[in-house]
Amino acid sequence: MNINNTIQKERPIFPFTAIVGQEEMKLALLLNVIDPKIGGVMVMGDRGTGKSTTVRALVDLLPEISVVANDPFNSDPYDFDLMSEEVRNMIKKGQDLLISTMKIPMIDLPLGATEDRVCGTIDIEKALTEGIKAFEPGLLAKANRGILYVDEVNLLDDHLVDVLLDAAASGWNTVEREGISISHPSRFILIGSGNPEEGELRPQLLDRFGMHVNVSTVKEPNLRVKIVEQRSNFDKDPIQFRDIYKSSQENLSQQIKDARTKLSEVEIDYELRIKISQICAELNIDGLRGDIVTNRAAKALTAFKNSQKVTPKEIFTVIPLCLRHRLRKDPLESIDSGLLVQEKFSEVFGYSSQQGQK
Structure with a gap:
């Protein structure tokens, strides 16, 4: 598996295969990676149960994808439905596409994000004076063909959750302002997490998540000790710890790739x-x-x-x-x-x- 060494040195990620317990959560995440059309996962559980750690560890297993270079929407050079309007126009004109590869992206949605930050904005002044659709892409553009992770999703404004779920279900994001409309592909796996003590999502919104996982604090003393030891060993020497799990990580990554094909x-x-x-x-x-x-x-x-x-x-x-x-x-x-x-x-x-x- 091709791993970006620079990123690993800056911020080592806890290996997915080293996570003890929480089998339901791990299974739900893996199934959504194999078939993104399942519709995402809502992970609810106590504080300190490894929700965020598990989601971030998933990124390490994801395969690389082909994208159109310098395209803000991660357009797929081989799938017309996953291309931005600009890339489609280039193909219609017979222009050659510059193709590169990248890891499937994972985008974090900050709790205080505005709708403009999520959906993107249209520069009305530029559109009126220069006659072009000037669009500043948001997080939904960056998340196309990747994962959008929302921690504490139950504290997010219901309207914003609705926008995310609509985009996840339709695979498109549309921004309209002053009679100008811009659409772009936005197919992503939506993963939300939260603590039920801070409130649940409305049933209408919950229903839009493909799967729901309840995560509880481990009660078995031996298992708790093992979890603490794993975390301590990782914090002590992340690079060495990751090397121990390199083989199992690569095997699981290949298993995911084979499952997607099959x-x-x-x-x-x-x-x-x-x-x-x-x-x-x-x-x-x-x-x-x-x-x-x-x-x-x-x-x-x-x-x-x-x-x-x-x-x-x-x-x-x-x-x-x-x-x-x-x-x-x-x-x-x-x-x-x-x-x-x-x-x-x-x-x-x-x-x-x-x-x-x-």
């Missing part, structure tokens, strides 16, 4: 799809997002396991992550731990949790 070949039987929809219907889940995301996540997990056909075991693993946050109708209710979903799964599939753990 994803289109994975099949899920009609009978299994019917049962997924039956669960969603009997749990009284609004809309069809739950059905769609569960199907996608099960296929992504199957590809990750290097298999070609989805089995009930994969569905059992992912369905609580895809549905638990869609059960809540009242904003004052707490989010189900996943037991309700698993009980309904067992009832419909005739499949027990013991079978799922084998």
